[in-house]
Amino acid sequence: AADAGMSVTLLEGRPRLGGATFSFRRDGRWLDNGQHVFLRCCTAYRGFLDRIGTAHLVELQDRLDVPVLTPWGTTGRLHRSGLPSPLHLSAALSRYPFLTLAGRARVGVAAMALKRLDPDDPKLDETTFGAWLDRFGVTGRERAAMWDLVGVATLNLTAEHASLAMAVKVFRTGLLDTNDGADIGWSRVPLQQLHGDAAQRALEDAKVDVRLRTRVSALDVLPEGGFTVAADGATVSGDAVVLAVPHEDAARLLPPGALLLGDRPADPTVLAGLGSSPIVNLHVVYDRPVFDHEFAAGLASPVQWVFDRSANLGLPRGRYLAVSHSAADAEIDMTHQQLRERYLPALERLLPAARDARVEEFVVTKERTATFRAAPGSGRLRPHAHTAVPGLALAGAWTATGWPATMEGAVRSGLAAAEATIPGRVLPTTPPGAFPERTTTP
Numbered sequence: 001a002a003d004a005g006m007s008v009t010l011l012e013g014r015p016r017l018g019g020a021t022f023s024f025r026r027d028g029r030w031l032d033n034g035q036h037v038f039l040r041c042c043t044a045y046r047g048f049l050d051r052i053g054t055a056h057l058v059e060l061q062d063r064l065d066v067p068v069l070t071p072w073g074t075t076g077r078l079h080r081s082g083l084p085s086p087l088h089l090s091a092a093l094s095r096y097p098f099l100t101l102a103g104r105a106r107v108g109v110a111a112m113a114l115k116r117l118d119p120d121d122p123k124l125d126e127t128t129f130g131a132w133l134d135r136f137g138v139t140g141r142e143r144a145a146m147w148d149l150v151g152v153a154t155l156n157l158t159a160e161h162a163s164l165a166m167a168v169k170v171f172r173t174g175l176l177d178t179n180d181g182a183d184i185g186w187s188r189v190p191l192q193q194l195h196g197d198a199a200q201r202a203l204e205d206a207k208v209d210v211r212l213r214t215r216v217s218a219l220d221v222l223p224e225g226g227f228t229v230a231a232d233g234a235t236v237s238g239d240a241v242v243l244a245v246p247h248e249d250a251a252r253l254l255p256p257g258a259l260l261l262g263d264r265p266a267d268p269t270v271l272a273g274l275g276s277s278p279i280v281n282l283h284v285v286y287d288r289p290v291f292d293h294e295f296a297a298g299l300a301s302p303v304q305w306v307f308d309r310s311a312n313l314g315l316p317r318g319r320y321l322a323v324s325h326s327a328a329d330a331e332i333d334m335t336h337q338q339l340r341e342r343y344l345p346a347l348e349r350l351l352p353a354a355r356d357a358r359v360e361e362f363v364v365t366k367e368r369t370a371t372f373r374a375a376p377g378s379g380r381l382r383p384h385a386h387t388a389v390p391g392l393a394l395a396g397a398w399t400a401t402g403w404p405a406t407m408e409g410a411v412r413s414g415l416a417a418a419e420a421t422i423p424g425r426v427l428p429t430t431p432p433g434a435f436p437e438r439t440t441t442p
């Protein structure tokens with residue numbers, strides 16, 4: 001909005017920007033609240049990094065390549081070639097050691113059927129991805145070895161709970177529509193540096209009045225037009241408001257009659273139906289290198305994904321590992337000790353070098369409401385940016401972005417909300433598939 005020439009005030013309840021992507025200091029070291037990755041197909045997110053001047057601080061694989069580790073020592077690889085989709089995955093599939101010949105055929109047939117589905121078809125939001133996979137005779141083992149490996153990390157739900165519509169979006173956009181969509185990217189620096197701090201600098205350069213530690217308690221529509229926002233004893237007024245808070249907070253703050261679902265008025269309390277899905281991250285520092293990869297997925301292990309974040313702490317490679325566990329309903333209430341007893345032996349089984357290493361630090365970060373639950377029916381509960389009140393727009397990864405709860409969805413929602421509040425103004429957007437040199441003021 002500031003790029004489009006608006007005078008903008010940003011009210012943030014926390015003492016920092018960055019929202020669900022943040023870092024914290026512990027014993028003088030920066031740890032992220034949770035490992036965040038993006039894919040090459042996340043064009044709006046990558047455009048956002050470019051806009052705030054941090055695109056050079058991320059790594060993006062030339063080609064998708066994921067080592068898949070097992071407790072019995074066999075390592076598989078999910079990787080792509082330069083061939084056009086779907087041939088780009090055929091070599092990996094034919095050599096993937098965790099599928100039988102029949103299993104590979106079933107994966108191929110299901111992938112081709114999935115490519116023909118439209119993620120915007122509301123019917124797909126009425127069933128689970130798991131129920132759909134069952135139609136192809138996909139076994140539990142194949143589901144774990146292929147579909148959940150990608151699906152759980154991106155949807156934050158297992159196939160048996162995830163909406164088919166969201167799964168189609170992820171697998172089509174990432175793996176099937178183009179050959180390079182799923183190349184994986186990650187930050188080389190703490191998230192706070194990549195997002196929050198850099199965004200604050202970019203906003204202030206764009207003359208945005210950024211007010212931290214300013215929690216909004218009420219949002220009112222004025223009879224004569226315009227809005228007032230009450231925040232920590234102060235009142236800010238404006239011609240337009242973007243409400244960019246999680247859905248639970250939006251439900252409390254939305255003025256009566258404002259929410260539209262499918263262009264019909266809806267009571268904001270229905271947003272509670274979006275629910276939440278937790279993520280648990282474990283940060284383990286060893287006294288010596290134990291890991292040979294940048295990251296890897298685990299199979300038949302409580303370790304879903306493990307990342308080498310040693311560079312983040314200025315340690316030699318392979319010493320600081322971040323273990324990311326999505327759809328963590330069973331783990332979220334475990335104690336520190338229970339998580340330690342579950343994950344350290346599991347890491348030793350996947351990484352033989354960890355067996356002789358000493359654990360110097362074991363830190364747990366839990367995000368109970370990490371994302372909304374992308375379950376069947378969630379599509380109906382995700383509003384578009386515009387509301388029934390002209391000048392009031394909604395933003396957030398939970399709104400109707402077409403994406404699951406991701407950084408990409410969050411950025412897309414922000415652009416849509418800014419456009420919705422500025423009638424007649426065309427804002428900089430990101431052309432699909434392109435990584436813009438720089439987002440410019442129109």
Ligand SMILES: Cc1cc2nc3c(=O)[nH]c(=O)nc-3n(C[C@H](O)[C@H](O)[C@H](O)COP(=O)(O)OP(=O)(O)OC[C@H]3O[C@@H](n4cnc5c(N)ncnc54)[C@H](O)[C@@H]3O)c2cc1C
Pocket residue numbers: 011012013014017018019020021033034035036037038214215216217244245246249279281367369370371395396397398405406407408410
């Ligand atoms: C542990 C974890 C791992 C994840 N991994 C990935 C990943 O690998 N890849 C990926 O793409 N996505 C990932 N995500 C999801 C991604 O981080 C989120 O979808 C995205 O950041 C949400 O952005 P948002 O702007 O919608 O909401 P948020 O980032 O939650 O921002 C909302 C902001 O509103 C503020 N706020 C709330 N109420 C008020 C109020 N009353 N007044 C003022 N301010 C208020 C909050 O303080 C917050 O800063 C992960 C999330 C978590 C938690």
